[in-house]
Every structure is written in C-alpha cells, then in structure tokens.
Amino acid sequence: MARLLVLLLAGLPFAALSQDRYPVDWDRVEEEALGHFTALLRIDTTNPPGNETEVANYLRDALAAEGIDGRLYAMEPGRDNFVARLPGNGSKQPVLVMAHTDVVGVQRENWSVEPFDAVRRDGYIYGRGTLDDKDNVTAGLMLLTMLKRANVALDRDIIYLAEAGEEGTPEFGIDYMIDEHWDEIEAEYCLAEGGTTVARDGDVRYVSIATTEKFPMRVELLARGTAGHGSVPRVDNALAALATAVAKLSDWQPPMRLNDTTRTYFERLASISPEENAAHYLGLFDPDRSAASQRWLAEHEPQHNALLRTGVSPTILSGGFRRNVIPSDATAMLDVRALPDQDPEAFYADMAAVINDPNVELVRRPIYRPPGTPSPIDNEMFEVIEAVNQRMFPQAVTLPTMLTGATDMAQVRAQGIPCYGFGPIRDEQDMASGGGAHGDDERILEDSLLPLVQFLWYAVLGIAASP
Ligand SMILES: [Zn+2]
Missing domain, CATH: 3.30.70.360 (Alpha-Beta Plaits)
Known part of the structure; x- marks a missing residue:
C-alpha cells in the first residue's frame, strides 16, 4: 500500500519546494532504515530497567560513521539520553526531533512471536517498540544521516534527542534533559511521537497530528x-x-x-x-x-x-x-x-x-506531567506539516489531535515549545484488532517505515532548509 503511494509521489509534479532541491534515493533509504529499525528493536529496552544506554551507543556509533558527533547524557548509569545536532546558519531557532528509546514490558505468553526479534510476517514487522517508539527513533536517525549526506543548507539547527525513560520514568529522560541540559535541546519547535496516519483499504483517510494532550x-x-x-x-x-x-x-x-x-x-x-x-x-x-x-x-x-x-x-x-x-x-x-x-x-x-x-x-498524588498550552495550529510549523500531508496523501485530511494518553511532549510544551506528534500509516481494521502501542503483538506495516522517514524529511526541510 505505502509502496504504491511512494511510487505515486515520485511521479507527481511538485512546485519548486526547497525539499526537491535534495533528491533522495528512497529505495536505499528504506533498506537502510529497515536495517537500523531491526537492530534497534532487537535491543531490549524494557522499562524498568530501561537499559537505554545500549540504544544511545548504537545511535552515537551510527551517526559517528556519518561524521556527526553526538553526546550521551545520563542521570544514572544505563539510562543514557543521546543528543546530536546538525548546525544551521543561525538565522532561525532550532527544531527538536525527539523520540524515546525505552519501551513498556511484554506479557510474553500473549505474543505469537518473540517480542524482541523484529519478526517479519504478512507485511508487518512485529516487536515491542515497533510503534512506540523505535519507529520514530529510526526516522530521526535517518533524518540526520540524510541531511548530512546531502549537505543540506539549514536556517536552523536540527537537534535529535533520543531520550530514556518516557514510559513512566521521565526523571531519567525529558525531565533530566530539561532541568540539567536545557541548552542542548532548546528549540522553537519540536516533532515527536503520538500521531497516526490512518488508512482504510490501502487509502490514507486522515493524518492525525498530536498537538496537545490530556x-x-x-x-x-x-x-x-x-x-x-x-x-x-x-x-x-x-x-x-x-x-x-x-x-x-x-x-x-x-x-x-x-x-x-x-x-x-x-x-x-x-x-x-x-x-x-x-x-x-x-x-x-x-x-x-x-x-x-x-x-x-x-x-x-x-x-x-x-x-x-x-x-x-x-x-x-x-x-x-x-x-x-x-x-x-x-x-x-x-x-x-x-x-x-x-x-x-x-x-x-x-x-x-x-x-x-x-x-x-x-x-x-503528585502530578508528573505538567499542564500546558495546546500547540498552535496556525503557525509556520503546522502549515508545513499540513503541506507535507497534502503532498504525500492528497486525498486525506490533517486532524490536529488531542491525545488522551500522556507523552514527554507535555514537558516540552510546558517550556513554551510547540510540539507536534506524527506517526506511521496504520490500517484501520488492523488497529481495531489490537497490536497497537503497549499491546500484545505490537506491529507496524513494513511499508510504512519509509513514509514515516519521508514525512520527517519533508517536514524538517520545509521548516529548516535555507531557501
Ligand atoms: Zn511512546
């Protein structure tokens, strides 16, 4: 399904958007993204205890190989956060691309496959973290890799934060980064998890973008x-x-x-x-x-x-x-x-x-996610997001969405930074049958990893590439 969309995309005549100055070999990107995704899924970062350091090391090494220096930040051994920054020309404020590296636990007996083997079956990749949130970790990693390789001229720094502890222990992750290393991640906009691109019978009907949460x-x-x-x-x-x-x-x-x-x-x-x-x-x-x-x-x-x-x-x-x-x-x-x-x-x-x-x-009992202002849906970032959706899924509508669940975006929004959650294509029927975030047999459509990377690529170029 996504494959069709991608082919469709490649053939469409687009206005001279800044995105199109940087052609991409999407087949190669997909293969590479799947490789990273599989490797990340096979690192068990069940929280507790987390062990996010292993993922942080993986990301640091993968980006170091591209000539991008990243840094690890930990409040406690084993709970490392990873930050890498691609510099822009400083004419605009940075964009933060954020994803969490920990996952919730599994009830192994309820799974039909090994939850940490990244099993491919019937067009899906099964595994804890496939939707929450190693898909976004992978997209962020690919984004930096691609920006660097294409030597994209940027008006803004692009900051990639792969954070620990999102699943119930933000003190190790986002709270620690905000309290102790705010300078490293402060940005004008933030892109993160929480959206869903919903398809029926292979056609994307709507793209839900998380703009606020309870x-x-x-x-x-x-x-x-x-x-x-x-x-x-x-x-x-x-x-x-x-x-x-x-x-x-x-x-x-x-x-x-x-x-x-x-x-x-x-x-x-x-x-x-x-x-x-x-x-x-x-x-x-x-x-x-x-x-x-x-x-x-x-x-x-x-x-x-x-x-x-x-x-x-x-x-x-x-x-x-x-x-x-x-x-x-x-x-x-x-x-x-x-x-x-x-x-x-x-x-x-x-x-x-x-x-x-x-x-x-x-x-x-203590409140561990702060209240916050919903992110605007009439600013430059949201306009770019809508334009990207329009481009990738012309028949679909963009739905700004309030999540009923809680994410680390709450902390970032409370700092006054608008945050937008995006996510992979999911099939409506499959969604109704389980297999979602935190569920048994958590799974992602194999073909939806590439559109996720494409969304992030177009959105970041749209907001940050120099004209
Ligand atoms: Zn999550």
Whole structure:
C-alpha cells in the first residue's frame, strides 16, 4: 500500500519546494532504515530497567560513521539520553526531533512471536517498540544521516534527542534533559511521537497530528468509618461511603470544554464521516443539540467523549478483609485525565463538592506531567506539516489531535515549545484488532517505515532548509 503511494509521489509534479532541491534515493533509504529499525528493536529496552544506554551507543556509533558527533547524557548509569545536532546558519531557532528509546514490558505468553526479534510476517514487522517508539527513533536517525549526506543548507539547527525513560520514568529522560541540559535541546519547535496516519483499504483517510494532550492526575479516595461486627449494620460504614462517592463521581459530567485542537478535529472529522456521526460532531457546537450529541458520543464513541472534558475513571477499589468485619477504611483509585489547561486545584475542589461527604478524603498524588498550552495550529510549523500531508496523501485530511494518553511532549510544551506528534500509516481494521502501542503483538506495516522517514524529511526541510 505505502509502496504504491511512494511510487505515486515520485511521479507527481511538485512546485519548486526547497525539499526537491535534495533528491533522495528512497529505495536505499528504506533498506537502510529497515536495517537500523531491526537492530534497534532487537535491543531490549524494557522499562524498568530501561537499559537505554545500549540504544544511545548504537545511535552515537551510527551517526559517528556519518561524521556527526553526538553526546550521551545520563542521570544514572544505563539510562543514557543521546543528543546530536546538525548546525544551521543561525538565522532561525532550532527544531527538536525527539523520540524515546525505552519501551513498556511484554506479557510474553500473549505474543505469537518473540517480542524482541523484529519478526517479519504478512507485511508487518512485529516487536515491542515497533510503534512506540523505535519507529520514530529510526526516522530521526535517518533524518540526520540524510541531511548530512546531502549537505543540506539549514536556517536552523536540527537537534535529535533520543531520550530514556518516557514510559513512566521521565526523571531519567525529558525531565533530566530539561532541568540539567536545557541548552542542548532548546528549540522553537519540536516533532515527536503520538500521531497516526490512518488508512482504510490501502487509502490514507486522515493524518492525525498530536498537538496537545490530556495530563494525568492521580487521585485516591479514602473513606473512613467505624469498624465493628458485621452483624450490626452501621450508618457510617466506610465501604458504603466509598461506593456512594465513586458512584457520584461516575455520574458527574464536568462541563464540556473544547480548545482549538478539538474544535478543528471534530469539524474536519465530520467532513470525512458518515452522516449520523458527522451530525453529532458538528452538533457539539450547536447549543440546542450539544447535550444530545455529547450523550451520543458518551454511549457510542468513548474515545471521542474523552476529548470533551476532564474525565474520571475509578480503576481500583479496596477495603475489607473478612466477611463479618466492617473495616474502618476503604480506598478507591481514580485515573483522572485532565484537559491540558485544567487547573488541578479547581478540579480537586469540584470533586470534593460532588462527593460532599466529610468521611471521604481526597488524597492527591503528585502530578508528573505538567499542564500546558495546546500547540498552535496556525503557525509556520503546522502549515508545513499540513503541506507535507497534502503532498504525500492528497486525498486525506490533517486532524490536529488531542491525545488522551500522556507523552514527554507535555514537558516540552510546558517550556513554551510547540510540539507536534506524527506517526506511521496504520490500517484501520488492523488497529481495531489490537497490536497497537503497549499491546500484545505490537506491529507496524513494513511499508510504512519509509513514509514515516519521508514525512520527517519533508517536514524538517520545509521548516529548516535555507531557501
Ligand atoms: Zn511512546
């Protein structure tokens, strides 16, 4: 499928974009990218413990062979981050290309192949990290290699950051780099993971570009009551209080609040959706229909409902140890995913008001991803991204997207740097059958690695190549 698109691309007459001053042998690039990708997948960087240093060394050596000096930065041995920089003429601020080198663990028994062997099967490459995020690590590596070989004249420095610890331990990766080595990675724009290019029957329908994300707030409820014999019911039963509080929070719908990204997302999605779905996406903006459309999304499209508001999901309940003993306390864990501009204090206060029970305490856990402003969708970087998508997939729409999950882009955006997440082509049906990021049998379409490299190449040339 991607192969067809690539052929198509090669034959299209393009305006004299700066990109086209640097012709590329894409067959060779693909072969080389697949080689690096395979090697990177075979380095097990399951976090914990991470062992990202092995990948950092690989990248340093691969780029050193091209005459590019990179440096390793570690907060702890074994957890190295890697940074390489290609200098521009300094007339504009740098672009940061970022990808994380660690991966989440696997439940081996649920995989049909060895998760760290980069097995090729039926047009896919299987392996932990194929989608998250060694595809982007590879694209960044190829980008620097290609820029250097083609001796591209740049207005901006291109910074490549391959970072450790994204999967739950940003203290080793992005936090450490921001706190201790900010000078090395400071940029005007950042390109990273988190987007998806979605195809149906071989045709790309839309290109999702991550422009903002919700941030996790970890909250626990602690209900207290009087302990006693189960034969004597009490009005201050801790389990009952907890259950009531959880039920109230689950019934509660915080008000819908859209931002530039989600507004544009629903508008554009409507343009490629069946009539009924489209009517509900657009209904969100209509005061008379909004409530009904929100209800419809909550019932039919939970993923879209999650984009409308800060959401609360109870995930673990615990309390009690014996049938005939009333326990003195019980707890609930809540996974709260906040809109990017949510004021945490205000949300805690709202939750307490909804629970409205002095016997139920709201226990806050530290917030490890900061709130942040959504990245603009009307600046030069986003325009370049849209132009690249238009060029590569003329029939598709670009959807600025708010991720419900969390990435290291949150930290970078919180520094005031707009961040844009891109990603490989995925087949809609295959996506629905699992095999995604963090899933069993994580896999990538073999033919989608090259378009990923092409996207990054065109986007970086578009924003950084000297005219
Ligand atoms: Zn990731």
